[in-house]
Amino acid sequence: MSAATSPTTNRKTSQTTWLTSWLLVMLAALLFCGWQISRGLQFDTSILALLPAEENSAAADFANNQLADNASQRLILVVSGQRQASAANASQLQQALQQSGLFKQITGHTDASQLQQALEQLYDWRYYHLTNTDRQLLENTPTNSSAANPLVSKAISRLYSPLGGSLAQHLSDDPLQLFDHWREQALPSHGISLQDDWPTRLEQTAKGQLWHRILVADLNGSPFAMGYQQQVGQLLEQLKASVDGLSYTGLIIHASYGAAQAKQEISTIGALSLVGIVLLILLVFRRPSYLLLVFLPLLCGCLLAMATCLLLFERVHIITLAFGASLVGVAIDYSLHYLCHRLEQPGSADDRPNNRHSPVMTAITLGMFSSVLAYLAQAAAPFPGLQQMAVFSAAGLIGAWLTVIGLLPVLTRRLPANPHVAYLLRGLDHIRQRWPRANQPSVAVVVLLLAGLSVWQLPRLSFDDSIVRLQTSPLALLKADQQVNQLAGGVSWSRYLLVSGNSEQQLLQHLQQLQPELDQLNQHNPGLYYQSISQQLAPQQQQQADYQLLANQVYAANGLLDQFTQQLGAAELSAAARADFHSRASHSISPDQWQQADFSASLRHLWLGQFENSYYAVVNFGGAVPTSLDQQLQPLLADPAMRDWLQLIDRPAAISQVLQHYRHSMGWWIALAYAAVLALLALRYRWRAWRIVAGPALASGLTLTLLSLLGMQLTLFNLLALLLVLGIGLDAGIFLINSRNSLYTWLAVAMSALTTLLAFGLLALSSTPVLMYFGATVLCGVVLVWLLTPVFTLGSQDD
Template identity: 25%
Template sequence: MTEPAADPSPPALRPRTRLALALLWLALLAVAGWWIAGQLELSGDLRRFMPSARTPAQKLLIDELGEGPGSRLLLVSLSGADAETLAAQSRALHARLARDPKFALVANGEGGLESFPERLRPYRYLLSPTLDAHRFDASYLREQLQARVEDLGSPAAALIEPLVPSDPTLETLALAEAWEPANAPQRLHGVWFDHDGREALLAIQTRAAGFDPTGQQVAVDTIRNAYAQARGKTHGAILLSGPGAFSVDIGGRTQHEAGWIGMVDSIGLLLLLFVAYRNWKIPLLGALPLASAGLAGLGAVALLFEGVHGITVAFGFTLIGVAQDYPIHFFSHQRTGVAPWASVRALWPTLATGVASTCIAYLTFFVSGVEGLEQLAVFTIAGLATAALATRFLLPALVDPDLRDPAASPRLESLRAWIARVPQPRWSLLVLGVIGIAIAAFAPGPFWQNDLSKLTPVPTDALARDAHLRTELGAPDVRYVIAVQGSDIESVLQRTERVAARLETARAQGGVLDGFDHPARYLPSQRTQRQRQARLPDAATLRSTLDAAVAESPLRADVFEPFLADVAAARNAKPLVPKDLAGTPLQVRVDSLLLQRPDHATALVSLNGLLAPDAVARIAAAEGAQLLDLKQASESLVVAYRERVLWALGLAALLLAATVWIALRTPSRVWRVLAPMALSTVLILAALRAVGVELTLFHLVALILAAGLGLDYALFFEHAGDDREEQLRTLHALIVCSLMTLLVFALLAWSSIPVLRAIGTTVALGVLSNFVLGLLIARHPHKEPA
């Protein structure tokens, strides 16, 4: 390869001018960062990274259950003190959180009657199932009044006496008991405890959706702060479980690991650049294009999308890490006697080909139909393009034209000479590729990992603890749910009542399920309410019947005027509908199980202790409902997501090959560039499968990054040609690039977070294999001077 031609570019700037321009660039980045921060709206909704739902279960999972009761339920246990102290802590914690608007429901077993608001008490006869089996005739009222006389002589008199005048049949207590959670835990000192009496239990439902990690973090922090105040100087400990608590724990661990990994990376990269170039300015100058790339990616996503997902930011900064290679190539090829503009211009065709190819690969994400991947593509493309253009048109003005030439290094020459003696493989590459494909295809165990739960770094003991708390609290099953769908609220409530009747029969017979919950338990259909209204006697009949029943008891008839007024109000009232529950605890319970859309409604029947899914599925189908397996739905979403990504990768491979062909135009040169990347991909897959790794979506994203690195390495090895000094400079640049990338991703490979570990392991393997294969395949034999 020949030296760059005489450079017509402006002469090199003085050191002070270069420093001033560098500071100006840094200032512009600071201003851009301030502006972007004001425009940036971070989102934590994981549904942005999921494909369009197709099946009913998928639609329920994505569109509705992300904000449903199961995903928003936090299970809390208080321990470490005697039962009386724990009960006091539970009551104090309940009192603090019940007033907090961040929580839709705080339940610890106390205050059962508070769930029945005063303004709704006249409607208890429309909500209670009593009138389904009884009438307010003389016989029934006589029986009830006799029972109240006995109650007033019992230890429960203090609770019963205030209710008798308005509620002699105790419908209020019947409803409060019916609205208790299914399989409610035991009560000690008025609050819930586990069966051993060692832990006070609470069930807390957040208003933040399950797909909102930020909202869940705020909720968890609020609970912990409230507990610290409620505990005071007493002993005790709090434990939180549930999807939200797990996501907060994972987020905290991710942030912690990202912090120390980032610190080690930064120190290591600065030291590596200083050792490689023996110039303190190089690490600082190299950071400018990379910072520009990050801000450009953030700005592009902020402008084109309504909200930027946190995963986009995290993945994006990882993926544009390849942009750090651009200034390194420039620094390694710069030397005394050649103007920086000439050096970068000679590199530009190769650099531009690599950038274009990588951007084309990410453009294919736009055919995935997944907004999160589209954001990732915009972030990466904008970032890489900005870093490349900054390296081409801005960085040369800041670089010292008298940088030490890496080609003058004796050690580097010794390494190049040793490499030159290594024979370049031919047919052995084909054999290696066939072996790799065979290992990847026939290694034992599943090829793909579809179970999202296995991607969550929740310790086994924490999962066991969560299962224990769910059993103690009777929390709903988070896998199965019955969906009753219809055109409006009334139709789905009527069908839900029929499903509930069948489920109750199956529960009573045993062996099917332990319990269930549904919206009609709290808000019966209007048809049921009207039927109960019809069974209420008119005012004159009820007064006459009541007088006859009171005559046979020691009670006075005039005491029951409030009862007569409530029955009259219930008889003439319009049936309750969901909007009538606004502002009450019942609204929370109904809204979590009754999902409304403009032209559609869905009632959810949550299940406890499901033992026979097939039997429950038949019960649901008999009423036109459906038992949904949300685990299967999540796995089918993963499969659909993967299929789209694989199609995108296939298209990217074709476009990438076409781009390289257009740039190089020679079959042998195209082969030398594409073969290392293709073979490296096969070997990465073989290595992962050989050690039993089941591949995930994160491995696929990492393979794209590894392929981009491989393309970059091969292009520059091929670009060096057979010129000895150019080969030395290219070898220096690629050693620095690969060591920097290997440091970053090797640390990620040690992470306890499956996502980071998958990406780190895959890319680290890719760096090693792409560098070695690039040397073996893409480099030209060295031509000694005549």
């Protein structure tokens, strides 16, 4: 198995073999990682990539990626105040933003002529687009009927209004004012209009009118890039102080808050943790070189883990890496146990008779096997995230183990005796003698009671998988967000409808088919609005049909046009109107033309284009989006006429679902891991194996009980931490039983527990929820495992 257990004949050769294998494996891993990095390493960061393949629609992924820019690359700014002041401040703001050079583009001050140009383009296609209402009115008009038509009488009424002015100028090219109706649909204002050349929302307050000027800045860097983030943050801080009534929102604000928080925590929690571990190792081993000896196996383990993951998986997920690396933390046990053992047997490793080494190497190997087995059990779960994590941590443990077996004996060949340890051991001995053991009846009763409590509590644990609970931004930031979004008429990028079609035209037909349903939804939810390409662009077929409908009903002889001009007493207008209409035959608009038109600016991003064999577009919602929107959309999603090409993408819900799936299966796989490990250990320890598994099992049960009694809603991240507790507990149990509870093993177990607590337990102080949940569980679980394992292992000799 290891060098230590091989027959005595040629130990040196055996050690050289292990060293050579270590060297070769690590070199290969290093080269492979280097090659991968040079090819451009790409990590998955979308949490949705962690969903099982069949649940994660590739199309949804495609859509999310396409839309990511809209969601993350934008900063929305609002300057509020009196009319003059707000306009002046907005100008000052736009100038400062432009001068900073930090933004790709700033949309704010708008010349009315730009809007006019967009409208002129829109006007060009007026004969090919009708609103649903106008279309129905025209379809229901009997041809050549002389009865008063509502379209005609409404159009005339408006001309007679004292304020009817500008419509009169379009008597010959939009006589029935149908374009005016379509314009309201194609370019809705949502309460925002161009005032003093600024997109503005007016608010009536108790103190009079408030003018909100709206600007949108497109980032020219990644919102997650530290340097860029900082520059934007500083600029905004300055502007906030100098521009009255400024508020803003954007992913970058949250990202920069998160980064600042993480930075602060790294400098406090991180420093505390590092200093603690270094002090602990120096205190026990008294030599700085031991730091290297302790951590080298961990580093090598992570290297091998990384290489294995890159080899086996196309893309490695960043979350997998983070949690995988923390699970590899268990491997610190191997170096600690080996080094403590060497303290017990100082001098040159080579001088020692071979059998002296065998117990610790056997225990390290057994510990490695059981932990790898426990972690690899997760790989069987149908979740890409768990599989990657399992592979990463298993490979990491193997790498660390190989380093301890292959390299550490060489590095510790000449190890001086360490007299300081004697004091520590004397103290530990004192404790060991008084430690409760499960063999004592009173202790057994307490243990059984605690076990009973954990089991009783298990079905009563309350879990919360909602992504909202993992929200890191403070409430004030979220509130400002909501306010700015409301003022700026922001749409939601986290929840939208994804519509598909086999061709561009079929996609447009589907959008068209959806529109009446969406209109109905609007009617039921005051304040809600939707954005769909169908508001500006109809399928070719529909455009032709609309033109034909106008030709038949309006522009034909004795059609509505003639009725209209006769009622106005200006029959001679008909000829000009007819000429204009016929001059625009075959003037329909294609998706390409639409995308290039100025007026499509507000909806263009909804067109996602081709992916695999289909074309996709998005319909999104803004304004007062009701919480029940998902439910209200259900009938549409279930409609046999639509369900094949319509899906709802609800990212928060999807992420919560990922978390819930993972949490569910994690629970079962942890139980399975315990069973597998118990079976493996039983091969060697027979029925004493329960003594090893009992510690981490009881510690985990009690940890969950304790956390939930403290009122914590449990999440996936609590369960992830339990894997670490299992790994630490298994090692402690195996080493203690193997060494017959030797004091050096007690020392190693204590150091293992303390380093784990310092490395991960301190995360309980974090204000990032994910880390806090993980840390609190490690803190509680590792302390308990440390206290409980000896209770079961002491007295194992009596079995």
